[in-house]
Amino acid sequence: MENLEKRHSILKLGSNKADILSAINQHAPISRTRLAELFDLSFTAVTHIVNEFIEIGVIKEVGDGHDLKPRGRRASFLQLNEDYGYIIGLEVTDVRVKSALADFAGNIKAVKRIIFENHSKDYLISTIIESIESLVEENNISWERVKGIGIGMHGLVDYENGISLTFPSSEEWANVPLKSIIEERFNIPAKLDARLYVATLAELIYGEGRYNPDFVYFNSGPGNGFNIGLVFSGQILRGKDGFAGQFGHLVLDPKGPRCFCGSRGCLVTLASPLAIEKKAIEAINEGINTSLTSIYKEKGTILFKDIADSALKGDKLSVNLIEEAGRYLGLGFSYVINLFAPPLVVLAGTLNSAGSMLLDTIKREIALHSVPQVYQGIEIKFSSLEEDVAARGAVVLIIREHLKKIAEAS
Numbered sequence: 069m070e071n072l073e074k075r076h077s078i079l080k081l082g083s084n085k086a087d088i089l090s091a092i093n094q095h096a097p098i099s100r101t102r103l104a105e106l107f108d109l110s111f112t113a114v115t116h117i118v119n120e121f122i123e124i125g126v127i128k129e130v131g132d133g134h135d136l137k138p139r140g141r142r143a144s145f146l147q148l149n150e151d152y153g154y155i156i157g158l159e160v161t162d163v164r165v166k167s168a169l170a171d172f173a174g175n176i177k178a179v180k181r182i183i184f185e186n187h188s189k190d191y192l193i194s195t196i197i198e199s200i201e202s203l204v205e206e207n208n209i210s211w212e213r214v215k216g217i218g219i220g221m222h223g224l225v226d227y228e229n230g231i232s233l234t235f236p237s238s239e240e241w242a243n244v245p246l247k248s249i250i251e252e253r254f255n256i257p258a259k260l261d262a263r264l265y266v267a268t269l270a271e272l273i274y275g276e277g278r279y280n281p282d283f284v285y286f287n288s289g290p291g292n293g294f295n296i297g298l299v300f301s302g303q304i305l306r307g308k309d310g311f312a313g314q315f316g317h318l319v320l321d322p323k324g325p326r327c328f329c330g331s332r333g334c335l336v337t338l339a340s341p342l343a344i345e346k347k348a349i350e351a352i353n354e355g356i357n358t359s360l361t362s363i364y365k366e367k368g369t370i371l372f373k374d375i376a377d378s379a380l381k382g383d384k385l386s387v388n389l390i391e392e393a394g395r396y397l398g399l400g401f402s403y404v405i406n407l408f409a410p411p412l413v414v415l416a417g418t419l420n421s422a423g424s425m426l427l428d429t430i431k432r433e434i435a436l437h438s439v440p441q442v443y444q445g446i447e448i449k450f451s452s453l454e455e456d457v458a459a460r461g462a463v464v465l466i467i468r469e470h471l472k473k474i475a476e477a478s
Contacts, residue, residue, distance in 0.1 A: 084109065085117055086475035089127070093467060094273050096147035096173070097130050103146075118146060126152055126172075126474055148173040148467070153215040156200055157462030159263060161222045162187070162237040163290045167199040168459035169207055172215065174274070174467060178207050179456055187238035193246075197253055215470055216257040217250055218462035220266035222293060227310050230260040236328045259465045263287075264313055266461030267416065268297025268304050273464050275453045276414050277302070284410040285451075286315065286401075287458070289341035289372070289418035296404065316340065318400050335400050339393040341372040341418040348375055351385055358385035376422040393419070394426045398433020405438045405446060416451035 088103055095102075104114045121127045128149040150171035159166045162184075169178040180203045182195055200217060223234040223241075230247020250258040268285045271277050277299060285297040294316030298305040305312050316336030317329055324333025325343075337343055348370045352361050360383065363374050379386035401413060419426060431448055451457065 083475055085478060086472050088114065088117055089121065089471040089475055090468065092127055092146050093148055093174070093464075093471065094278060097145035098147075099145050120478055121474070124474070124478075125149055126471075150175060154209055154213050155215050155463045155466045156203060156217045157266075157459040157464075157466070158196065158199065158217065158219045159266070159456075159458035159462060160192075160196060160219065161263065161290050161293055162235070165196050165199045166456065166459050167203045168456055168463060169203050169209065170460070170463040172467065172470075174460065174463055176456055176460060176463075178203065179459065180206070187235070187241070189238060189240045189244065192235065192238060192241065193244070193249060196246075197250070200250070200254065211254070211256070214254075214256055216259065216466035217254065218266070218465035219246065219250070219258065219260045220263040220458045220462040220465075221246065221260060222263050224311060225260060225262040225265075227261045227265070230258070232260065257466070257469070259462075259469055261462075261465060262310065263293060263458050264295040264297055265304060265306070265310070266465060267458040268299065268461070269464050270453060270457045270461030271297070271414060271416065271451060272299055272302070272304065274460065275451055275457075276412060276449075280412050282410055283412035283414055284404055284408065285414045285416065287417040288415075288420075293417070294336040294340045298408065298410075315400060315404070318403060320396055320399060335396060339396040339400075344375060344389050344393055345370050345372055347389055348385065356385055359383045360386065372418050373421050379422060379425060387425070390422045390425050391429050394422075394429025395433050397426075398430040399437055401430060401448075402434045402437035402443075405434060405443055409442050409446075411446060413446065413448045414451050415449070416453065416457060417455075420450050 084107060087107060091103060091106055092098055100111060100114045100118055104111045118127065126149055127146055129144045130147050131145065150173035152172035155170045155172065157168045157170060164181055164183045167180045168176050170176050180199055182199050184192065184195060204211060204214065221232050223232060223236055226233055230245060232244045232246045235241035247258050247260040264287060267287045271285050276283055281302040283299050285299065288294055295313045296315040297313055317327065317331065317334045319331055319333050320335055320338060321333030325337040326332055327334035327337045348360055349364065352358065352364050359378050360370055360374060364370050375386045375389055379390045427450065434443060
């Protein structure tokens, strides 16, 4: 049942019809009464629009609920029709490609992960294609029922033209027209955007953004993914060419490690999951006493989850690595808070597995470096969404594109 006591945040699409579809997507199940209130339309006008979309099968009624207004009368609720078709959403990081199969209501039905063996351009493209093909075939889905393929890509993206400009782990990857490559291969509409944007979009549609129109979204990893999404008045701030949010390239130690961007001491080189993993392996090779040594000998590598688990068990090295990362992150967030004064900061991604140990350190460091009056009352919390958030956001790219086209054609 919809919560009428909370303020609904709406990510708009540009017309009454499109915005009503967007609201149904973002706040389902939702009643006609509430839609009329949100858009200052008559109940009759909303009913006419809604019935039109029910007839073509894009939305459906989901039974009766008890609407709070007016005078407690019964109301049918609306949601996107999950049987309208399927959508594929991809999250491509510098470590792996994750492909998700979703119904038209955005519910994830299956997920497939492929770890990259190398970062050559041809291999990356072929692996992305393989992840799409195998996902559809393994789930016995007809290609005719796939409405589109959304891609959230690591690195810088020209989202208007569907071009992946950079892939930091691949020297030969530059200006790759990934959208057209996928469309030509599958003859299905595709949409490409930055991984950060699609993850922020998922948080806005399905997470804290449903009732918080202003927030900062931070997503960590895996690998070198380390940026923030800025959401104001329910809209994601893109900045020039869509490059806003390069949080990982705040320089916190000018004499620190060299970053792939060319600078030294960027936050991503100090506190990203990959940076922490490298520090752990260096410490093991130096002979520092840690429970991580046995894990490293067994697996030949160390993942951030191993460090987080060991820290929670009291391993001194792991605790020190987590707290050091928290201090760097807290310092970085203090800059963001002093600049933008967001009422909410949402933390998502790989680092969240460190739990309160990381969160408490971040909060302490923010308090040390933020203007007290600015920081007062700001909420900092972990995202409640699952780890498939970026792939789910890539699904939303396609859903919203379809909703906009459906509204324009009606």
